[in-house]
Amino acid sequence: MHTTIDDATLIRNYINGDEKAIELLINKHNQRLSSYIYSKVKDMTVTEDIFQDTFIKVISTFKRGTYNEEGKFLPWVMRIAHNLIIDHFRRNKRMPKYQGNQEFNIFSVLTDDKPNAERQLIKDQIDQDLEVLIEQLPKDQLEVLKMRIYQNMSFNEIAENTEVSINTALGRMRYALINLRKLIEKNQIVLTN
Amino acid sequence: MEKIYSSPETQCRLITSRPETVKFLLDYSRSLHMREFKGMTIEQNLN
Numbered sequence: 001m002h003t004t005i006d007d008a009t010l011i012r013n014y015i016n017g018d019e020k021a022i023e024l025l026i027n028k029h030n031q032r033l034s035s036y037i038y039s040k041v042k043d044m045t046v047t048e049d050i051f052q053d054t055f056i057k058v059i060s061t062f063k064r065g066t067y068n069e070e071g072k073f074l075p076w077v078m079r080i081a082h083n084l085i086i087d088h089f090r091r092n093k094r095m096p097k098y099q100g101n102q103e104f105n106i107f108s109v110l111t112d113d114k115p116n117a118e119r120q121l122i123k124d125q126i127d128q129d130l131e132v133l134i135e136q137l138p139k140d141q142l143e144v145l146k147m148r149i150y151q152n153m154s155f156n157e158i159a160e161n162t163e164v165s166i167n168t169a170l171g172r173m174r175y176a177l178i179n180l181r182k183l184i185e186k187n188q189i190v191l192t193n
Numbered sequence: 194m195e196k197i198y199s200s201p202e203t204q205c206r207l208i209t210s211r212p213e214t215v216k217f218l219l220d221y222s223r224s225l226h227m228r229e230f231k232g233m234t235i236e237q238n239l240n
Binding site: 019022023026027030031033034035037038039044048049052053055056059060063064065 | 209210211214219222226230232
C-alpha cells in the first residue's frame with residue numbers, strides 16, 4: 001500500500017537528521033514546482049536552475065533552524081520560486097539573451113577568420129609537403145626563398161646578406177618559384193586548401 | 194447519445210526536474226552544515 005507522508009512530518013524528520021526525508025519532499029513536489037516554473041520561464045534549463053536554487057534556499061533554511069512550520073510548506077516554496085523567477089527576468093532585462101531561430105542565426109553575421117580544425121590540418125599538411133619540396137631546390141635559390149618567405153626579408157636585405165646584387169636575388173627567387181612549380185607538377189602534389 | 198461535452202484541454206505542460214538535479218540537491222544537503230560562532234550561524238560546505 002502506498003502512503004503519502006505529510007510535509008510537516010517530512011520536514012520534522014529532516015530537521016532531526018533524516019536525509020531521506022528531503023529526498024521524499026523534493027520528489028513529492030518536483031512535478032508541481034517544475035511545471036509552475038516552466039509555465040513562467042518557458043525554458044527547461046532555466047527551470048532546472050530555478051528549481052535547484054529554490055531547494056537550496058529551502059535546505060539552507062531548514063538547516064539554519066529558521067523554518068516556521070505553519071502547515072504551509074508548498075505555498076512557501078512556491079513563493080521562493082516565484083521570487084527567483086522575478087530575479088531571473090530582472091537579470092535578463094538588464095542583460096538580454098538572444099537566441100537564434102530559423103529566420104536569424106547570430107553566427108551568420110559573427111564569423112571567425114581562423115580556419116576550422118579540418119582546414120588547419122590540411123594547411124599543416126601542405127606546409128609540410130612544401131618544406132620537403134623547398135629542400136630539393138638548388139642551394140642559392142633555397143637560401144633566397146627562405147629569407148623572403150620565412151624570414152620576411154626585403155630583396156635589398158637578401159642582396160646584402162647573400163652578397164649579390166638585387167637583380168641576382170630577384171632572379172634566384174624567380175627561378176626558385178619556377179623550379180618549385182616543376183617539382184609540384186612532377187610529384188603530382190595538390191597544394192590547395 | 195452523441196457526446197456534446199468536450200474535455201477541457203490542459204494548458205499546462207507537466208515538467209519534472211531531472212534526477213541529476215535532485216541528486217545535486219541531496220548531495221548539497223548532506224554536505225551542508227551549520228556552525229555557531231560567537232552568536233552567528235555560519236554555513237559550512239564539507240565535500
